[in-house]
Amino acid sequence: MKNTRNRSIVLALMTFAFLCGIGFFIYRFVTSANLWVLSPINKHLSEVNATLVGDILDRNGVVLAHSKNNIRTYNNDETIRKAVLHTVGDKEDQIATSVQKLYRDELYGYNFIFGVNTPKIFKQGKNIQITLDSEICKAALNAIGNHKGAICIYNYKTGEIVCMVSTPTFDPYHPEVVTNDKTGQYEGAYINRVISSSFAPGSVFKLLTTAAGLTFFDNMEDKIYSCHQTEVVNGEKITCLSNHGDIKLKNAMMESCNIYFAKLAIDLGKSNMTKIANEMGFNKNFSFDRLTTKKSFYDVSDADDYYLGWSGVGQHKDLLNPMHSTILMGSIANSGIAVLPCIVKHNQVNKKVERFLTKEVADKLKEMMRYNVTANYGDSMFPGLNVCAKTGTAEVGENQKPHGWMVGFSSKEETPLAFSVVVENSGYGSKTAGPIASKVLNLAAKKVLQ
Ligand SMILES: [Zn+2]
Known part of the structure; x- marks a missing residue:
């Protein structure tokens, strides 16, 4: 009799612990699942069809980042690419303050039910329009030249x-210039x-x-x-x-x-x-x-x-x-x-x-x-x-x-x-x-x- 009672207590405790765990899991899933989507260590996203990723546009509708044939492409103008880099983002997500990184969930069309695998018929990645004028940013980068600094x-x-322009900057198509830099020219380029x-x-x-x-x-x-x-x-x-x-x-x-x-x-x-x-x-x-x-x-x-x-x-x-x-x-x-x-x-x-x-x-x-x-x-x-x-x-x-x-x-x-x-x-x-x-x-x- 005593044995059965002990077993019941243990079982009750285990059930309680299990329910607590499930509760915690659901709470974390509801409140924090999108953070996993945002995490750069989440390799799953790189396997998702990149054509679903939304564009980033400037205030006049100029396309600054786009996805084509599973490849992220950027504006055709090299100076614009460099000028808006810190706001738009880079391919390797090294720039922590970029829209591409901070709004990753929206750009990938993340939602609570389907995660990032939302069927195409329901939704694609959302385009994001930013307030920058890429032509003004380009002029700012040309004006500051090779100096380090900031213009806002x-x-x-x-x-x-x-x-919003920060220098030093680099072309998102050539991130290797930063890692290969021996002169200090690109020091702080991700900031x-x-x-x-x-x-x-x-x-x-x-x-x-x-x-x-x-x-x-x-x-x-x-x-x-x-x-x-x-x-x-x-x-x-x-x-x-x-x-x-x-x-x-x-x-x-x-x-x-x-x-x-x-x-x-x-x-x-x-x-x-x-x-x-x-x-x-x-x-x-x-x-x-x-x-x-x-x-x-x-x-x-x-x-x-x-x-x-x-x-x-x-x-x-x-x-x-x-x-x-x-x-x-x-x-x-x-x-x-x-x-x-x-x-x-x-x-x-x-x-x-x-x-x-x-x-x-x-x-x-x-x-x-x-x-x-x-x-x-x-x-x-x-x-x-x-x-x-x-x-x-x-x-x-x-x-x-x-x-x-x-x-x-x-x-x-x-x-x-x-x-x-x-x-x-x-x-x-x-x-x-x-x-x-x-x-x-x-x-x-x-x-x-x-
Ligand atoms: Zn004086």
């Missing part, structure tokens, strides 16, 4: 990214620098220091600091390119005076600087269309006044992600409201917004950035676009040329485009990133107006 343009009203990298921002960060000043100090625009080219703080030197003498905010921004913004950051203090950086999107990721950006970084927790000063001019440990900086430019253009981006064209517009700045602060930054262009960079760079911009030249270590930046936006209603250009180890932002921004934004604006 998005519509700050709709959130659509029209240009989409717009999404997954962050760079020392240099003077671009002065916009944030200014925003903090405008937020926490009365009469910020009349605040005068003296620049004598070097300023000793805690026994160490903060340096400026010129001796600007007594200078006010607007001209300090236009002349990009380091001493002005270093002193301002020190007067604002760590907590005010950190608060504004965080409100403007530093130290957080942005997620959209299955992509997540690398965080921009601002941390002065262990900084003394010397490093706090340098942090206010975009040095110290500051890092800026190019997608974030483009969203940030959009927020200044939009009176403080940041429209989050998208890369896939959706049937329903699901625009997400976040407030980065108050309207007052955003409008003052806009005015100063407009003055940068009219008084310094030259309006002829962007004819008729009323561009507001800031350049940056970020020191990245001894024996290395600095990174050059230009960020900004067209303030015209008809051409709501924000941009970021960063060129690694290239020198002055106005000389390197500036001409690239000019070429690409002018073309993008022309296409918006068409």
